[in-house]
Amino acid sequence: MPGTAGRLDGWGHVLKMTGIGKSFLGVRVLTGVDLEASAGQVHAVVGENGAGKSTLMKILAGVHAPDEGKIEIDGRSVAFHHPVEAQRAGVAIIYQELTLLPERTVAENVFLGREPVRRGLVDRAAMESATGELLSSLGEESFGPRDLVRRLSVAQQQVVEIAKALSLNARIVVMDEPTAALADHEVELLYTLVRRLTGRGIAVLYISHRLREIFELADRITVLKDGARVTTAAASSLDTATLIRLMVGRELDSYYPPRATEPPGEVVLSVRGGGNARLHGIDLDLRAGEIVGVAGLQGSGRTELAKALFGAEPFTSGEMTPCRPRSARAGVAAGIGLVTEDRKAEGLLLNQRVRDNALLVARAVRRRQPGIERLLERVRLNPPRPAQEVRLLSGGNQQKVVLAKWMTVAPRVLLFDEPTRGVDVGAKAAIHELMRELAGDGVAILMISSELPELLGMSDRVVVLRDGRIAGELPAGATEEAVMHLAAGS
Amino acid sequence: MTQPLKLRRVPAGNSFLRRLSADRPARAVYVALALLIVLGWLLFALDGGRFLSQENIVGIQQRSAALGIVAIGQTLVILAGSLDLSVAYLISLTSLVAAEIMAGADANVPAAVAAVLAVSALTGLVNGLIVTRLRVHAFIATLGVALIIRGALDERYDGPAGGVPESFQHLGYDRVGPFPVSALLWAAVGACAWLLLSRTRLGYRIYAVGGDAEVARLSGVRTERVVVAVHVLCSVCAGIAGLLLASRLGAGAPTVGTDGGYDLESIAAVVLGGTALAGGRGGVAGTVGGVLLLAVLDSIFNQLEVNSFAKDVVRGVVLVAALAIHARRRRTA
Numbered sequence: 001m002p003g004t005a006g007r008l009d010g011w012g013h014v015l016k017m018t019g020i021g022k023s024f025l026g027v028r029v030l031t032g033v034d035l036e037a038s039a040g041q042v043h044a045v046v047g048e049n050g051a052g053k054s055t056l057m058k059i060l061a062g063v064h065a066p067d068e069g070k071i072e073i074d075g076r077s078v079a080f081h082h083p084v085e086a087q088r089a090g091v092a093i094i095y096q097e098l099t100l101l102p103e104r105t106v107a108e109n110v111f112l113g114r115e116p117v118r119r120g121l122v123d124r125a126a127m128e129s130a131t132g133e134l135l136s137s138l139g140e141e142s143f144g145p146r147d148l149v150r151r152l153s154v155a156q157q158q159v160v161e162i163a164k165a166l167s168l169n170a171r172i173v174v175m176d177e178p179t180a181a182l183a184d185h186e187v188e189l190l191y192t193l194v195r196r197l198t199g200r201g202i203a204v205l206y207i208s209h210r211l212r213e214i215f216e217l218a219d220r221i222t223v224l225k226d227g228a229r230v231t232t233a234a235a236s237s238l239d240t241a242t243l244i245r246l247m248v249g250r251e252l253d254s255y256y257p258p259r260a261t262e263p264p265g266e267v268v269l270s271v272r273g274g275g276n277a278r279l280h281g282i283d284l285d286l287r288a289g290e291i292v293g294v295a296g297l298q299g300s301g302r303t304e305l306a307k308a309l310f311g312a313e314p315f316t317s318g319e320m321t322p323c324r325p326r327s328a329r330a331g332v333a334a335g336i337g338l339v340t341e342d343r344k345a346e347g348l349l350l351n352q353r354v355r356d357n358a359l360l361v362a363r364a365v366r367r368r369q370p371g372i373e374r375l376l377e378r379v380r381l382n383p384p385r386p387a388q389e390v391r392l393l394s395g396g397n398q399q400k401v402v403l404a405k406w407m408t409v410a411p412r413v414l415l416f417d418e419p420t421r422g423v424d425v426g427a428k429a430a431i432h433e434l435m436r437e438l439a440g441d442g443v444a445i446l447m448i449s450s451e452l453p454e455l456l457g458m459s460d461r462v463v464v465l466r467d468g469r470i471a472g473e474l475p476a477g478a479t480e481e482a483v484m485h486l487a488a489g490s
Numbered sequence: 491m492t493q494p495l496k497l498r499r500v501p502a503g504n505s506f507l508r509r510l511s512a513d514r515p516a517r518a519v520y521v522a523l524a525l526l527i528v529l530g531w532l533l534f535a536l537d538g539g540r541f542l543s544q545e546n547i548v549g550i551q552q553r554s555a556a557l558g559i560v561a562i563g564q565t566l567v568i569l570a571g572s573l574d575l576s577v578a579y580l581i582s583l584t585s586l587v588a589a590e591i592m593a594g595a596d597a598n599v600p601a602a603v604a605a606v607l608a609v610s611a612l613t614g615l616v617n618g619l620i621v622t623r624l625r626v627h628a629f630i631a632t633l634g635v636a637l638i639i640r641g642a643l644d645e646r647y648d649g650p651a652g653g654v655p656e657s658f659q660h661l662g663y664d665r666v667g668p669f670p671v672s673a674l675l676w677a678a679v680g681a682c683a684w685l686l687l688s689r690t691r692l693g694y695r696i697y698a699v700g701g702d703a704e705v706a707r708l709s710g711v712r713t714e715r716v717v718v719a720v721h722v723l724c725s726v727c728a729g730i731a732g733l734l735l736a737s738r739l740g741a742g743a744p745t746v747g748t749d750g751g752y753d754l755e756s757i758a759a760v761v762l763g764g765t766a767l768a769g770g771r772g773g774v775a776g777t778v779g780g781v782l783l784l785a786v787l788d789s790i791f792n793q794l795e796v797n798s799f800a801k802d803v804v805r806g807v808v809l810v811a812a813l814a815i816h817a818r819r820r821r822t823a
Binding site for chain 2: 083084099100103108112115117
């Protein structure tokens, strides 16, 4: 990179994080991570889910305090105790979930908490004209400072967030998976926006799973794996294959239960041309006794697929046999169960007892209620106490209660969305064993996981989604690289 | 009186005028109000009376003034995502504080007004601190404070007490042209609240905290202060209503607040005006419309001599229907 050699030597870094370490509840998530960012450059941070990218960024944003290591901005050592302190020091984060008030105008959002005042009253004119200037400096003409944020698209809302960052005089802008919720043509606009930021001398930290974007935008790339830095290199010195190898290259160290020896049974669920707002032309067969893995980047439509098969967010077109459920209740009636991604919000009544949670589905469809003790034993709840409140259980035990909930109605199809997220190693193995056991009993299983080793270890075949379509299918022995190539579309 | 408020909320001469007004739920309540006035006019005409007679207009304004002032305070609390169920008992309490201190003497009026404002501000401070510091849900916090005030009132009073001098009774009964003084007071409170919400930092933060407290916090807003402030303002509004009612009655009364049902009616008026019960959306203009709607409905009932049970049934239906319409409009918007 001509003209930037000096910066790469270590002086002129706007941001320098050294030896950052962090543990949560005794689990180490970051170890000795170094990260630098230079003015006017895009620095991409890549890694699998759980590699520690988000935690690192939250430390930079003042959401978490690091256990060890130090942060320097413009050569001055800083320690943030509150996100507002990071903001004042010139760090702005654009999160995946946007943090705007939908019922307020663009200008009101940009100046939230810092409204300009004249003679005791908010100077609306000044606020709106400043916002207007920021928007036009970002080349944004499709909306104005007086529009309500609720009426804007996700891409436009991102522009508002960026305008807010600029109004705070941010020197460092962190973008966390900014394209996850964007349509294709909006991604191009985002590229332009990022280049405008670097053109102003802002250091951009860009987090993404999408390798195409990274090679499009990044000057430098840092790869994180298992909470440590693997390497930092100029983007021009890397190619897609190398990058993927650096991200995933790992021994398959976990144990997975053996696959079924018999060939899978009859097709119990079949979709042809299934589509809705987020999914297009889905063709999929689920067979009794088979575990089908679903891989894909964030926003590729994995969760949407599970919800469509279940009926919670139904397909609006296409054929589905034996029937196309149009509601969650219809899905349950058709013998389909969904273990949701977010068990706390969608899977469990946290304030209620294990018993009431486990019997929730059976009661909803007035199925005869099975003996609770045998049920809890079957899912290996440990200790099996039906009167315990679910919120007091560990993540693994909570997930077992969700499983118990579905086993009461003997489903023919079970959809698992990130079944082992936030679950400890022991419970993880128990859940894996249980899934294989259920498959052995003739249940057709679909498993979504962003942890590739788990997905490849468990599945009899893997379906890869990209942009709401099936990008391809891989057999049991596929490599992580093969999955990543299909998922990233490279 | 309400027209200027409404017009100023929508920036004049703005090319976004149409789109903005579609976002203003306040508009729906004024459409409903206009329809109801036409309906009232027809019913009165059939009955042989004049709906838009000065007498009736003054009556509507006078009946709405106390509720209107309380409802404006309630709007501020609800916009910030909280709620105040203690206003009815606080009105009773402040009417007694006013009448007892005045004790029929003109000279005591300033002291009485000051005492009422102090008592109500203190009550609001307590409400706000219970909600923010003790983290008790506003519903329970203000219900608890309401019960405490009721206990104190029941202990000390069996009936009306104290005396309001004639000079102070002008507040309740005098008129300036077609406008009762009480309605002008309501308009003044409303104008202050409108200015607060649309033109001050506190107002902006009220919307932010009610819209999403976490977003507000991450933007550096001290959310707890905002919640305390709205509770204080709401209670002060209830105190002003207490003063107004004391001047009407010529005395303080331990049941004047609860008889008027100011707690639930003020909340009903706020939501009728399109303010979201969860906070963050709505405003004073809608609340004024909601209060007027309830008052016009009342005056129609009175003219038709509808019995009070039927009145409540109709009001209940209107409230539920209005919210269902708001919910529908938002879904399709």
